[in-house]
Amino acid sequence: MSNMHIEECVRNSLTDYLRDLGESEPNGMYNMVVNVVEKPLLEVVMQHADNNQSKAAQWLGLNRNTLRKKLLEHKLIE
Template identity: 40%
Template sequence: MHSTHASPSISGSYAVVKTQKTEPLREAVRDALDRYFEQLDGTAPNDLYQLVMQQVEQPLFEAILGFTGGNQSKAATLLGISRSTLRKKLAQYEIE
């Protein structure tokens, strides 16, 4: 059973809530990879790291832009990356 106790902290001017409930995303990735390996039926995977990163990054950027109302400066700050890096990633995934 996961605890949902949250302890707030401040990062820059944005409130960040750290929780002890960090497992759901990790478990979802593991479950998805287990299903992927089962579907391979013994065939060796190719470029697995790149595949996983593409599957995780795009929805991450879409969600954070939705959260910030499309404000790329806020999105970059919340992600802990430069605005330039964010823009490169948005172009890579063709996200406007």
């Protein structure tokens, strides 16, 4: 799978979302998209890193504390 495929999926989903809204105006789309993409990204990376937060943070290009904060926000750790 290429990055273009992911981009196409996101583009198509957003197009469908806006179409489905009809005459209503969207609100908070940026946070909605970030949250929808971020959680599965964290889940998959943590799984492949055997739940090693240091390794996952390195793979994601994040500080380990930032990763931990995001994992807590998404209730992926306690």
